[in-house]
Amino acid sequence: MKFVSIVIGSKSDYEVMKSCSDTFEAFGVNYEMIISSAHRSPERTKEYVLDAEKKGAQVFIAAAGMAAHLAGVLTSKTIKPIIGVPMSASALSGIDALLSTVQMPAGMPVATVAIGKAGAINSAFLAMQILALNNEELSVKLKEDRISKAKKVEMDSLEIETLIQ
Numbered sequence: 805m806k807f808v809s810i811v812i813g814s815k816s817d818y819e820v821m822k823s824c825s826d827t828f829e830a831f832g833v834n835y836e837m838i839i840s841s842a843h844r845s846p847e848r849t850k851e852y853v854l855d856a857e858k859k860g861a862q863v864f865i866a867a868a869g870m871a872a873h874l875a876g877v878l879t880s881k882t883i884k885p886i887i888g889v890p891m892s893a894s895a896l897s898g899i900d901a902l903l904s905t906v907q908m909p910a911g912m913p914v915a916t917v918a919i920g921k922a923g924a925i926n927s928a929f930l931a932m933q934i935l936a937l938n939n940e941e942l943s944v945k946l947k948e949d950r951i952s953k954a955k956k957v958e959m960d961s962l963e964i965e966t967l968i969q
């Protein structure tokens with residue numbers, strides 16, 4: 805079965821990353837989410853990537869805060885696309901995780917999205933856009949979603965235009 809793998813560095817990342825799994829639920833995309841840490845459980849992390857790939861993982865999403873090495877370690881173990889989500893988990897509000905996720909050496913890419921909830925949601929959309937390259941049904945759903953978002957902007961505008969008249 806094809807699916808997206810979501811790896812979070814700690815249970816403390818779950819609340820924000822639920823926005824990612826909720827997005828997959830809304831689009832009917834298969835996913836699994838596990839907690840694993842490149843720092844605290846390095847062997848589990850490495851073994852998981854290889855197992856998940858064998859089970860059918862197409863894209864990996866790695867969410868971690870602070871010195872976020874998780875996405876980079878996943879990248880070191882697979883050539884499947886890796887999307888990194890920097891979490892805000894310290895006094896540096898996610899800037900630490902952003903820099904440690906995005907600043908990968910050449911040839912070892914991590915597609916890095918925004919810090920926090922917007923990034924969590926965008927990681928799901930980016931993963932789905934990758935899957936949609938070979939999935940017409942998902943591609944149609946994503947295009948319909950863009951149309952409904954554009955309509956919402958118009959409706960919101962009409963609402964406030966009415967209010968200020």
Ligand SMILES: Nc1c(C(=O)O)ncn1[C@@H]1O[C@H](COP(=O)(O)O)[C@@H](O)[C@H]1O
Nearest residue numbers: 813814816841842843868869873874893
């Ligand atoms: N950055 C990493 C890694 C890693 O990169 O392997 N493992 C856990 N963490 C992060 O540490 C933060 C604090 O974790 P705790 O709340 O468990 O202390 C979390 O945001 C987690 O993703």
